[in-house]
Amino acid sequence: MAKRQPGRPFSTEITTDLLEAAERAMERGGYSNLTVDTLVREAGTTRATFYRRFTGASxxxxxxxxxxxxxVGDTDTGSLLGDLTEVQRADVQMLSSQLMRNNLAGLLEAMRTDDQVRELFTERFLAPRRESIRLAVDRAAERGELGAVPGIDIEELRDLMIGPIIARILLPTGGGFDAEFAERTAETAHRHxxxxxxIATPEPA
Amino acid sequence: MAKRQPGRPFSTEITTDLLEAAERAMERGGYSNLTVDTLVREAGTTRATFYRRFTGASxxxxxxxxxxxxxVGDTDTGSLLGDLTEVQRADVQMLSSQLMRNNLAGLLEAMRTDDQVRELFTERFLAPRRESIRLAVDRAAERGELGAVPGIDIEELRDLMIGPIIARILLPTGGGFDAEFAERTAETAHRHxxxxxxIATPEPA
Amino acid sequence: MAKRQPGRPFSTEITTDLLEAAERAMERGGYSNLTVDTLVREAGTTRATFYRRFTGASxxxxxxxxxxxxxVGDTDTGSLLGDLTEVQRADVQMLSSQLMRNNLAGLLEAMRTDDQVRELFTERFLAPRRESIRLAVDRAAERGELGAVPGIDIEELRDLMIGPIIARILLPTGGGFDAEFAERTAETAHRHxxxxxxIATPEPA
Amino acid sequence: MAKRQPGRPFSTEITTDLLEAAERAMERGGYSNLTVDTLVREAGTTRATFYRRFTGASxxxxxxxxxxxxxVGDTDTGSLLGDLTEVQRADVQMLSSQLMRNNLAGLLEAMRTDDQVRELFTERFLAPRRESIRLAVDRAAERGELGAVPGIDIEELRDLMIGPIIARILLPTGGGFDAEFAERTAETAHRHxxxxxxIATPEPA
DNA sequence: GTATAACCGAGACGGTACGTCAGGTCTTGAT
DNA sequence: ATCAAGACCTGACGTACCGTCTCGGTTATAC
Structure with missing residues (x-):
């Protein structure tokens, strides 16, 4: 029954102020410019209050x-290629946002050090996306699209799909994403x- | 003839001491632990001397x-798949090293901010690897392996190859690299x- | 009512530690050896904490x-000569201390540059001493010792009294102060x- | 016969360039702004060359x-008061110059630490001025103006004359020097x- | 209603790093 | 041996963040 804690509860307003201030800073300057001092100043609160809610800027x-x-939603389109394309479209949209472009590298570095952030990230970002792919593959296997599931390394499939998006975002020369980028890379993952x-690949689309 | 510039030359010993100190720190703690203070302390020199050689820790x-x-070397194996596999093998080896695992994310974040580091990285890391792929594709086109070169986006091919490696390194769940990882991903890029x-993909190897 | 200001108050212990460390350094090495680094090290605190209290070493x-x-106290001895002698005795005692000998020149140089130190010095050291002399002269005028006050330049009188003491301290050849130095120079100022x-000077004492 | 040193002799041009650069800097910013770096840059030479000529900025x-x-010249005006007035006029002129106002305090502080500067200063500035006063007193004694010379402390007389000038220069509140300042203070020293x-003081002038 | 427990703003605190400046010395090549 | 150039070590500068703390004052529940 989630018993009520004694004492004065957190002010939700301060929490949202901080989240908004952080989002603005992440959109503007990116991860390197995220300092607790700046955030609390912009949110109109203080360091101590910040640290009651978060373990740090990351x-x-x-x-x-x-x-x-x-x-992440899970859509059943009826075919493996269709499902993978859906997953890929969602990830391209997410990762190509300014918020991700400016902060992904910094957060990945933070994860290397900070166990808590790594766990949160794994649980809330990585696991669901991996699960989407696993479900798509399972459904394909049930439909008989794939001979044997055990032959497919879900992790590798995931890296084959998200890897090119990340590369395009993080590497300096990476261009934008044209409308068919998600389709092309999903097809390639499908062939993989x-x-x-x-199974020999059917006619290219 | 590389004329000698006036004044006392840099001490090569200090330079190598700094490089070695940095390598040790990068191997051990990784990018976040790279501070100018620590480096010069370990190399037995001073901040001012450091800043004469480098613009910063990054x-x-x-x-x-x-x-x-x-x-990066460029090997002509006689087939596109062979060439791409060579490239991929080299990159897997490079990126799977502890040095890269511990520092890639940090450097990618540094690049976002620091123009100089971004240019150096692009010029010395990205451009040569892109060039290797371009040469392989050009040779394949000459041999008639590919109908028309213009249909191939070199940049995209590169992301399709390096992306999965990067994903495996940077994402927390990323496992190791088995012996055939390079072959598999090179084949997939080849099919792409x-x-x-x-051209329809031939029989899978 | 001296309302309490918000926030954590300064630690008085640190303040006194710094003052004591400074006094020791000023007594020993003198002004040139006063560095913020050394002071905070000896007081067991940090630069930032120092700069919250003081604008600099000076x-x-x-x-x-x-x-x-x-x-400075103001004593009414009943005669101009007596009053001037009192002022002079106090100043000789102050300026002949090791603390002043070692630091006066440095502080005078600091004053040239630093407006804040100049103001503090003027207000807390110069003004009160000038006032002592002015009061002595005013009382003498009331008693009829002096014909007309306006004829006396208080500033000049002050310089005539403090100048010789300063010269004796700052100039390398300056000897010590014998017991009657204050009396003699006060008499001379009185005659001036x-x-x-x-008014013709009366019999020399 | 002042044997010629072997090797290349000092360039006199550099020496004068340095002296001129120093004078400009002393006139402008004063002692605190005198850094070897700045001086050699302005004189168009280098630190090492500077240190061959001078021990430091001071x-x-x-x-x-x-x-x-x-x-300093020594003028015999025929009376003690006249001679002292001459000395005082010269010192007022010297010390009231911008060059002295901006640098005296700094040099006095430097003297406290640097033996060499102290000796040079004593020998070239203090001794000659003391000697001027001593000669004036000796001549007055010969003329019978003073009963007995031994009763006069030359050092004290010097401090009584130069002290007020120094006070006026170094103390922040010190005003300028009017035309009769030298006369008045010389008279006072004479009376002293x-x-x-x-000897009772004669009618004031 | 009145403890009590936790919140909150403000800002000091020790620690660590930053990038720069000045001092005085040393190394290189040239005069 | 001087000179220009500039690296080098030493040591100090003033600032920025970090995460914690000490104040005084403010809510919300819980007794």
């Missing part, structure tokens, strides 16, 4: 992203999956 | 990586290239 | 002297004042 | 003043000397 940054992109179970 | 970190992984020019 | 040095010599209003 | 500063004010040998 934690808050993560929460901003989680609020924006935390929930088929090849893994020994 | 610049030095880049130089360490450039010294280790700067030069063929599909781009409308 | 400010702190001034505060040390102000605490020691800040307040009388001469300024056209 | 040494050079002293040389500038010595070149300007080093030699007479009093010291027990």
């Amino acid at each position: 934690h808050l940054a993560f929460e901003v992203l989680a609020a924006k992109f935390g929930d 999956a088929l090849a893994a179970v020994g | 610049h030095l970190a880049f130089e360490v990586l450039a010294a280790k992984f700067g030069d 290239a063929l599909a781009a020019v409308g | 400010h702190l040095a001034f505060e040390v002297l102000a605490a020691k010599f800040g307040d 004042a009388l001469a300024a209003v056209g | 040494h050079l500063a002293f040389e500038v003043l010595a070149a300007k004010f080093g030699d 000397a007479l009093a010291a040998v027990g």
Whole structure:
């Protein structure tokens, strides 16, 4: 029954002020410019109050992203290629946003050090996306699209899909994303999956 | 003839001491622990001396990586798939090293802000690797392996190859690299290239 | 009512530690050896904490002297000569201290540059001493010792009294102060004042 | 016969360039702004070359003043008061110059630490001025103006004369020097000397 | 209603790093 | 041996963040 804690509860207004201030800073300057001092000043509060809610700037940054992109839907389109394309479209949209472009590298570095942020990220971002792919593959197997599921490394499929998007965002030369980028890379991942179970790729679309 | 410039020359010993100190720190703690103070302390020199050589810790970190992984060879194996596999093998080896695992995210974030580091990185890391792929594709086109070169986006091909490696390194859940990872991803990139020019993929290897 | 200001108050212990450290350094090495780094190290605190209290080393040095010599009493002995002698005795005692010998020149140089230190010095050291002399002259005028006050330049009288003491301290050849130095120079200043209003000097004492 | 040193001799041009650069800097910013770096840059030479000529900035500063004010003439006006007035006029002129106002305090502080500068200053500035006063007193004694010379402390007389000038320069509130300042203070010193040998002061001028 | 527990603003605090400046010395090549 | 150039070590500068703390004052529940 989630018992009420004694004492004065957190002011929700301050929390949202901080989240908004962080989002603005992340949109503008990006991760390197996120300092607790600046955030609390802009949110009109103080360091101590900040640290009651978050363990540090990286934690808050993560929460901003989680609020924006935390929930992934799972759509059953009826075919593996269709499902993978859906997943890829959602990820391209998420990762190509200014918020991600400016902060992904910084957060990935923060994860290396900070266990808490790493766990949160894994749980809220990585796991759901991996699950979407696993479900798509399972459904394909049930439909008989794939001979044998065990031959497919879900993790590898995921990296094959999200990797090119990340590369395009993080590497300086990376251009934009044209309308068919998601389709092309999803097809390639699809071929990869088929090849893994020994099925020759059908006619290219 | 590289004329001698006037004045006392840089002490090469100090330079190598700094590079070595940086490499140790990068191997151990990774990018976040790279501070100018710590480096000069360990190298037995001073901040001012450091700043005569490097613009900051990120610049030095880049130089360490450039010294280790700067030069890429170009091997002509006689087939596009063979060439791409060579490229991929080299990149897997480079990126899976502890040095890269611990520092790639930090450097990518540094690049967002620091123009100089971004240019150096682009010039010394990105451009040569892109060039390797371009040469492989050009040779394949000459051999008639590919119908029309213009249909192939070199940049996209590069992202399709390096992306999965990066994802595996930077994302917390990323496992290791088994012996055939390079082969599999190179094959997938190869299929992607063929599909781009409308050629059906041959029998999977 | 001296309302309490918000926030954590300054630690008085740190303040006194700094003042004591400064006094020791001023006594030992003198002004040139006063560095913020050394002071905070000896007081066991940090630069930032120092700068919350003082604008710089010269400010702190001034505060040390102000605490020691800040307040001057005003004694009415009944005669101008007596009053001037009292003032002179106090100034000889103050300026002949090791603290002043070692730091006066440095502080005078600091004053040239730093407006704040100049103002503090003027207000807390110069003004009160000038006032003592002015009061003595006013009382003498009321008693009829001096014909007309306006004829006396208080500033000049002050310089005539404090000047010789300063010269003796700052100039390298300056010897010590014998017991009658204050009396002799006060008499001379007295004669100067009388001469300024056209009164012949009486018998030398 | 002042044997010629082996090797290349000092460039006199550099020496004068340095002296001139120093004078400009002393006139403008004053002692605190005298840095070896700035001086050699402005003189178009280098630190090493500077240190072959001078032991430090304070040494050079002293040389500038010595070149300007080093030699004092000795005039015999026929009376003690006349001679003292001459001395005082010269000192007022010297000390009231911008060059002295901006650098005296700094040099006095430098003297406290640097033995060499102290010796140079004593020898070239203090000793000659003391000697002028001593000669004036000796002549007065020969003329019978003073009963007995031994009763007069030359050092004290010097401090009584130069002290007020110094006070007026160094103390922040010190005003300017009107035309009769030298006369008035010389008279006062004269009275002091007479009093010291027990002679009543004559009618004020 | 009145404890009590936790919040909140303000800002000091020790720690660590930043990038710069000045001092005085040393190394290189040239005169 | 001087000179220009500039690296080098030492040590100090004033500032920025970090995460914690100490104040005085303010809510919300819980007794």
